[in-house]
Amino acid sequence: MNVQTGYLQNVDGSCLYSLNSTKVISSVTGPIEPKPRQELPTQLAIEINLRPATGVPTTREITLQDKIRTVITPILASYKFPRQLCQITLQLLQSGETESLFNQLELAACINSTVFALVDSGVPLKNLAIATTIVIDSNNNIIHENITDDILKNNKSVHVIVYQIENNKPSNLLLMDSHGDFDEQDVLKVLEASESNVRQLNKSFREYIQSKLSN
């Protein structure tokens, strides 16, 4: 994982995130004045925009946006800023997977990048959320790191798992997005593998913040 926060200058928070060949940049501005139609009377409204590396946004990007929203909404301390807006923009620089078939690597990268950009912007968060991708290949092996496009193409099932991080440990499951053939046993195995991944990512992020603060 490679993280660089505060990468952009005109927005309040930003994060350039890359994992293997997936590379995404996210920006956060807020709390700012919303347009009247976006305003929520008691909470911070969120606007998420995701733009693909090539071409124009399609239904595929809208699906990703909605999934990111379901993860971000529960972790924001949104009652702290009623009638305000938090604007999140994501730009994929390199998808690292065949875009017509998969979106799992991008989804995990987008979620992590968004959370780190939110931390950078100072928008209040109750918890962190960290995402990871797990593949079960045709030989029933669980692959949890260095996932490439070829591994994805050889999948029996592919899963994106997002955990909430509470007190430096993964606690609640925020999202599990699975495609392919799998049974109950597989799900349990996937959850176990993802937890250790998430722990690892959380540890690296904490070290990154620590080193940034001590400068």
Place this chain on the structure above:
Amino acid sequence: MAKDIEISTSESKFILEALKQNYRLDNRTFDQFRDVKIQFGEELGDVLIEMGKTKVHCKISSSITEPYEDRPFEGLFFISTESSAMAGPQFENGNNTGEDEVLISRIIEKAVRRSGALDIEGLCIVAGRKCWAIRANVHFLDCDGGFVDASCIAVMCALLHYKKPDITVRGEKIIVHPVEEREPVPLGILHIPICVTFSFFNPMDMEENVKGESNSEIVIIDASLKEELLREGVLTVTLNKNREVVQVSKAGGLPMDALTLMECCHKAYSITETITNQILKEIKIDNEKRDKYSAILSSENARETS
């Protein structure tokens, strides 16, 4: 259009006063173009341009499609320049109808596509049936002025860097060879247009149609965001290394005379020359990095190249 950046009277007065005394906030001279930083991504045709704090990313994608009926011998080439709130909250998501946004995409379109920088006839595969469609996706990441100049460099770098998969035509059948199987082929670039933007200020608040002695307008190259917000006129000159003027774009603002225009073109030419050389040099370095065998297989003699 989303809300604008607010700039106070004191600030605008100060910036103008400083310009009058020959100072710019970022310690550049009036004719100084910011240093251009070119970074290539992992994939071909993936370029990030940094000019000061301005950041523009460009990525080329290609596909095979049918040509337009009235142009059977030509391929397709699009440039998409959509701004998003990432470059700053002044840009609205999904709304590119603002005057600035439209101007930026029109100028780039004219500079690169309409000037014939890309050989679109070379994209034809089977006349009237199949051709390549090349798409340049420009992403504005961070805005500190000079979007036109930076995106033009980004698009040209990405086009020069990109290589499309090799193909074989057998009658009606087209075989696309994967990159691992056959070396991909670069695009045909006919010339490299470079945009240079001049901003005009009128600190004395006097306007003259015929420039006389009291003409005190200030001309600066490659304005930063604050300078862009305050300028009263703008001129974009697009040139290439062959001393050809590709485009002169001036949409309103302060009037200017022929002499100033000539002077601007001359200044722009020397900038164009340096940037073109820089682009070609960095593309060459990157190509060599990617191709380990080129040095061994090259038949080029060791000789002085100017």
Place this chain on the structure above:
Amino acid sequence: MSTLVIPGDEITINPDVPVILGPGMYNDPVTRDILPVNAGILNTSNSKKGQTIYVEYDSKRYTPAVGDLVVGIITGSFADSYRVSLANFSTPVSLSYMAFPNASKKNRPTLVIGDLVYARVCTAEKELEAEVECVDSTNGSDAGFGLLDGGMIIEVTLGFARSLLFNNEFPLLRDLAQHCKFEIAIGVNGKIWIKTDEVKDTIACYRSISDCQGKSYDQFRDIIKKHFQEVTTTVEE
């Protein structure tokens, strides 16, 4: 004590003493948990009133809090108040015509759109529009508030503005003062107004303050020296 906290971390709180929550801390209305909501250094201190907890973190977006000294731009005027912007794109705050020294129904302040003001935040409820004032309400004097005439604005991060304003050990202003005379107004909303007698000095101050962000104290002197030298050589050219 410098411990890093990240949103969601557990914090040990003495349950017998009243707790005062500062910036970066949040009492969840549903679970009643006390949580840090920003990533930064945790600060706790005990006093007679209770234990104060806050997180020191750096950010760019200002949200009004009572008592803050801010620099704002007048963006509009209404029947009885001005509209003031404290940060680009944020919800504007209001500045009443009565919040000036010697204000009365007949004696209206003369600020116009685009003017800069130094003011104090007097109400900041999250559901309501925040208000600022240009008067010390205890004695009715101007207390240094009001119009900032001329000069230049430098935008910095909020953490940097706070160190400039509150940290007496912070050497930047002392080092600057060795090079030129200046007037300064520091807003914790990340806007610093500076005015000197000459344009070149202001430019040098502008560049020095912008460049010193994120640098260590011992580098300040050299940065400032470099910028002052640059402005003098440009003139001679």
